[in-house]
Amino acid sequence: MGRLNDKVAIITGGAGGIGMATAKLFLDQGAKVVIADISKEALEQASIEINHENLSYCVVDVSKPKDNEKMVAHTLEVHNRIDIFFVNAGIEGTSMSIAEYPNDIFDQVIDVNLKGVWLGCKYVIPKMKAGGSVMITSSVAGLKGFPGLGAYVATKHAVIGIMRVAALEFAPNKIRVNTIHPGPVNNEMMRRIEKDISPKNPQEALKGFEAAVPFGRYVESREIADMALFLASDDSKMITGCIHVVDGGMLVN
Numbered sequence: 169m170g171r172l173n174d175k176v177a178i179i180t181g182g183a184g185g186i187g188m189a190t191a192k193l194f195l196d197q198g199a200k201v202v203i204a205d206i207s208k209e210a211l212e213q214a215s216i217e218i219n220h221e222n223l224s225y226c227v228v229d230v231s232k233p234k235d236n237e238k239m240v241a242h243t244l245e246v247h248n249r250i251d252i253f254f255v256n257a258g259i260e261g262t263s264m265s266i267a268e269y270p271n272d273i274f275d276q277v278i279d280v281n282l283k284g285v286w287l288g289c290k291y292v293i294p295k296m297k298a299g300g301s302v303m304i305t306s307s308v309a310g311l312k313g314f315p316g317l318g319a320y321v322a323t324k325h326a327v328i329g330i331m332r333v334a335a336l337e338f339a340p341n342k343i344r345v346n347t348i349h350p351g352p353v354n355n356e357m358m359r360r361i362e363k364d365i366s367p368k369n370p371q372e373a374l375k376g377f378e379a380a381v382p383f384g385r386y387v388e389s390r391e392i393a394d395m396a397l398f399l400a401s402d403d404s405k406m407i408t409g410c411i412h413v414v415d416g417g418m419l420v421n
Contacts, residue, residue, distance in 0.1 A: 170198025171401040176247040178202045181257035183210035185355030189389035190396045195220045204228040230257045230284030236291040250296045252400045255288045256305040263316040263364040274319045281323035298341045303399045306347040335409035344408040351415030352377045354386040383416030
């Protein structure tokens with residue numbers, strides 16, 4: 169018997185590495201899943217790869233209120249309920265000092281990583297069933313600083329505040345709200361960050377990140393999905409307002 173039988177989940181950033189891994193796992197555990205992302209082409213490819221009858225998708229710019237409303241309407245029309253919300257969409261921006269950071273890229277990071285989380289919580293959580301679960305993807309960058317990643321770090325710190333307020337506001341409906349904090353994940357975002365930090369030798373940046381992880385390797389997307397499954401399931405029914413780190417020990421030092 170699946171741990172998410174008859175549950176309905178929305179996953180933003182659903183066409184990315186963590187989003188797809190989580191969608192696959194939730195579906196394997198009996199959930200019905202809506203993946204949302206900004207690219208229709210990416211969602212179509214993800215749907216082909218996942219290939220499950222209980223998967224659907226919705227093209228969404230999470231920084232737009234009407235798109236969040238559309239995502240809610242789609243899910244309720246198809247499934248008539250929402251039990252789980254994985255607020256996972258995010259972008260890394262670029263790697264530059266605060267003094268040099270381009271204002272337009274800063275605005276993009278704020279729009280997706282911070283405003284997108286705010287709007288998702290604003291429009292989705294009030295429509296969720298009592299006893300539901302919300303997981304927000306933050307980062308180890310939400311708990312410490314990383315030079316050159318100021319905009320990303322700022323947003324990943326800020327979503328902890330949203331999580332804590334939402335956990336209190338929706339506690340009367342027994343809706344749990346938590347953050348997940350991955351270390352460096354073996355996916356396309358980290359490939360871009362590595363190249364941004366060390367354009368001539370991205371492998372050098374990769375080795376630097378790995379050296380900062382006591383377990384000596386990047387986190388895999390499936391390992392983040394495992395944490396999301398725990399928080400989505402009834403196994404976490406008394407856990408809310410908490411920070412959950414999946415980083416191979418990176419924050420120990």
